[in-house]
Amino acid sequence: MPPPAFAKPDNPMLNQSQTPMNNNDIQADVVVVGGGLAGFACALQAAQDGADVILLEKLGEIGGSSAMSGGCLAFAGTDLQKAASIEDSSELLYADLIEVGKHENDPALVRAYVDHQLETYDWLKQAGVEFSPVMETSSGQSVPRVHTVDPADTVRALAGRAKDTGKVRLLLNTSALRLIRDAHGTVVGVSAEREGNTFTASGKHGVVLASGGFCKNPELVHRYAPQYDDAVFIGGEGNVGDGLKMALLIGADCRDMIYIKGTYGKHPTDETNHHSLLAVYKGAIAVNQDGKRYVDESISYKLLGDACITQPYGATFQIFDHPIMQSGDNAVRILDIERRLEEGLVIQADTIEALAEQIEVPAHVLIDTVNTYNGYVDAGHDPDFGRAHLVHQHGELVRIETGPFYAYPSTAAVYGTYCGLCVDAAMHVLDVYGDVIPGLYAAGEMVGGLHGAAYMTGSALGKAAIFGRIAARSATRI
Ligand SMILES: Cc1cc2nc3c(=O)[nH]c(=O)nc-3n(C[C@H](O)[C@H](O)[C@H](O)COP(=O)(O)OP(=O)(O)OC[C@H]3O[C@@H](n4cnc5c(N)ncnc54)[C@H](O)[C@@H]3O)c2cc1C
Structure with missing residues (x-):
């Protein structure tokens, strides 16, 4: 079998210093599956912390649902809020998230969101993301806290910064297929496919699943939320639940599935x-x-x-x-x-x-x-x-x-499924007994537990950026 064409020769994201171990297989410190906001927040943070990253994106372009979204992110206590005389805080955000989620959220994940939201807002700005003044009208917020971005530009900005580190290798048109574990059950990589060729992408520190939700898989949505059979399904074309299935196959647990909402x-x-x-x-x-x-x-x-x-x-x-x-x-x-x-x-x-x-x-x-x-x-x-x-x-x-x-x-x-894998506050994926699956992390829309029974405007993109960074930090053990 010929070696896969890992990336187009003119792909600026290809880090030429990383060569395959053999004809087909590649390795890095961390493998990230999915090129939306969560995937790139994770890849950039990991690279900034010194790790080499392979990022697999199944489509021919980056962005996923993130790029086509409304671009609203929920942050509290920002300079833009202060400029508009809006008094807000992490604690108020915490209380609102729990209230909107009808106390069905995992408090540890809500805490992780609020503890890392302000630094993530600043981090995004440093990465070149531009926020518009705070939007007045938004649901589930006791004070206005929607910070709006151009969503496609935001993903592009993070991808550009990731490229600049020289440590992130992006493989487009490349689908992760299955998680690979070693003899101890630790996740050490994924099998992947590109243009008909399969190969292994190994992550010394593990794999981060950031492959989004499954809103483009009406059959899977039907399994959990049959009341939405007649709804319209809109989102990234690649968001069909691959990551969820890969994790379920090795014993991961999931939550909030009954709270899928249109x-x-x-x-x-x-x-x-x-x-x-x-x-x-x-x-x-x-x-x-x-x-x-x-x-x-x-x-x-x-x-x-x-x-x-x-x-x-x-x-x-x-x-x-x-x-x-x-x-x-x-x-x-x-x-x-x-x-x-x-x-x-x-x-x-x-x-x-x-x-x-x-x-x-x-x-x-x-x-x-x-x-x-x-x-x-x-x-x-x-x-x-x-x-x-x-x-x-x-x-x-x-x-x-x-x-x-x-x-x-x-x-x-x-537009999104907002339910998914059980994780702890460090984004380790948990199995059905609540134990950490070693080497496996998740971030973004494929994570369940943050929203609980309902969703606050801006908390899905917020979750993608914040949890992507947390997953990176955990995977690189920094
Ligand atoms: C129209 C619309 C408007 C929205 N507006 C907002 C909003 O204003 N505010 C808000 O908070 N949320 C909003 N959302 C929800 C939000 O956009 C998503 O929850 C968030 O972008 C998810 O980010 P992500 O990185 O987890 O997933 P995505 O951005 O969807 O990225 C996942 C990526 O993984 C790739 N992938 C999937 N399977 C594989 C595989 N096997 N191998 C490799 N790659 C794979 C996909 O192709 C995709 O590119 C909106 C969603 C939509 C569709």
Whole structure:
């Protein structure tokens, strides 16, 4: 068998000083599987700590779900928050994460997140990542703490820094297939495949799985969350659960699988916009095909996804008026209703009655729903669902009364799975008895336990960066 073409000759990430042990096999201090944010945070940190790294990415380009994400990261106590007079702290972040997760999270992982979040924010900035001013509207946060980046640029920045160290060897179009263990059960590498050739990538200090979740594997999602069969599945094409399966095969445990959730606000048929639109966070109400509200619209968009997917046809409408459309920060993609209007995705009418006819819900019911809701806004009390704010604990409710009126058809999209391998706070993967599987680490979306029952905006990308670095430090034993 010919040796694999390990990387394209012009691949700038190929570290020419590392040569295969024999025709096929390669080795380094650490093998990282997956070229998204977690993988590159891990590879760069490991390289900065002096380790040689092999990073395997199954697709022809880096980025995974990270690169196509909304770019929102949850950090607390940053310079950007201080500049906006937002008082925040690691302890407040800890409390919010636990509350949003309904106490189902692993407290040790939440602690690991908050203890390393601020240094990771600074580390990302040093690596050339640029953050925009803190976003006001976000779910699950008692104070605004979403720090926004260009997600593809962020992965590229870390990859560039990793390349500059001369210690990271990136192999594109290379799939990790199985974990390899020595006679003592320690994970010492992976078997991998590239262009039909298989070989072994050995890691002296072990293997870090950073291969993302499995949102592009609807069959696997069905196994844990059949209620999302009719959802839309959006994420990195390579995110089909390879790492999870590899780890399960050697006895790893997993958790939070029942908490897979879709995100509300995805147009059911539009294929051009990956991202949800959350008019509800600007004051819209959500109504089902009967024209009735069914939920407190201020809750996390993941819980809104749960609520939507159980409604008839798994699709509902966000209903709002002209002032709501124009309010808020349209620079934020999930709030930019005007853009969706220009794209022809928002249904518009001069009256609520005419809007109801267009979206084929009973007009008298929708009129009654809107009038009743406006009464609740005036009274400052929503006895039906307890909505008190626009989003989480922010924003005053507003009446829906000034035409034109609008409807945005919305379903739930599974953007990530947020559940996965059991790890300890050092990112060692744990087996079904809770023991460390020696030599095996995990980071990013394939880790379960941080989010618990629900998800705080920005905590998945945050988890990728923070846990990627922790895994590196543990694997390099520094
Ligand atoms: C549209 C969208 C918007 C989102 N917005 C946000 C947001 O604003 N904030 C937030 O916190 N989260 C958001 N998320 C979730 C977040 O992007 C992910 O949870 C996070 O990026 C996961 O990072 P990761 O590095 O673990 O995985 P990924 O970035 O998905 O990287 C995993 C990589 O592993 C590769 N891989 C898989 N299997 C193998 C294998 N066998 N061998 C080699 N390589 C393999 C994949 O090809 C992929 O490149 C969003 C997700 C989507 C899809």
